[in-house]
Amino acid sequence: MSKAKFGVVVFPGSNCDHDAYNTLKHILNQDTEFLWHKDSSIGDKNVIIIPGGFSFGDYLRCGAIARFSNIMKDVVRFANNGGIVMGICNGFQIVCEAGLLPGTLLRNASLKFACKNVSLNIENKKTIFTSKYIGEVKKDQISLPVAHGDGNYFCDGDTLKELDDNGQVVFRYEDGDNPNGALDNIAGIMNKKGNVLGMMPHPERNSEDIVGGHDGRYIFESVIQSLN
Amino acid sequence: MYSAKIKVTLRKSILDPQGKAVEHSIQSLGYKNILDTRIGKYIELKINASNDTEAKKITDEVCSKLLANPVMEDYEFEVINVNGAKQ
Helix, strand or coil: CCCCEEEEEECCCECCHHHHHHHHHHHCCCEEEEEECCCCCCCCCCEEEECCECHHHHCCCCCCCHHHCHHHHHHHHHHHCCCEEEEECHHHHHHHHCCCCCCEEECCCCCCCEEEEEEEEECCCCCCCCHHHCCCCCCCEEEEEEEECCCEEECCHHHHHHHHHCCCEEEEECCCCCCCCCHHHEEEEECCCCCEEEECCCHHHCCEHHHCECCCHHHHHHHHHHHC | CEEEEEEEEECCCCCCHHHHHHHHHHHHCCCCCCCCCCCEEEEEEEECCCCHHHHHHHHHHHHHHHHCCCCCEEEEEEEEECCCCEC
């Protein structure tokens, strides 16, 4: 199996960049580099991770300023050409703001920062992000940590129907375990082409047992498998 | 020189939990006649433009590209010629 080339974008205020780097570089042994937000090119990467955190202090709206960072022009170009992009937590907010995914993330309905483990149902396993859960892992439900104040997914009714009809809802919170009031318990979606994923929970913080589990690692392993 | 005064608010169809929390607080002060509370943002821009049409066009572009997210927010603004009368 050849190594995939991962790029982890770093904005001022990113704080899950090192978790993503550690998972990809040291647990999964892939070629992994940080990309600074001022860079103008992502180079020859196969996968771009937009990590969690509080880019630009969440000023104005979460992700609104990061979305206009220099590197994002090339990330959007890459995604529009079919390149794999994963936006996690703040990264999900950024890819929504960038127009790579429909909808937006509102303030948590409780107004409280949600920091806990949640049960997630894998709604679509026939994606490049979840294929491992069909094979050797065989799981319908996983547990991943969430840590966010603005994770309340929202879109209009037509968009929601389209997401459902096209199998674009990848993860849903288990009924009763929705930490933020997200529409239809949506925790993670992908674009229609299936190459851009956005999710609020943190798979990169759940990739080795020393941190409490490795359910999240299979998401990255699925992506790596899709490239081979 | 022009000044744009911009209000960005959550769209009417979207629940505003922050507004609700403040509303409860207002009611706990005894103001039972406050029926609804919505929270938004206020932004001011100073604009170097040759006329008010241009200043409004710039303001509208900046609002739709960056200052408001049309999925969840509406915006309105007024543009004032800071050297003279209100436009």
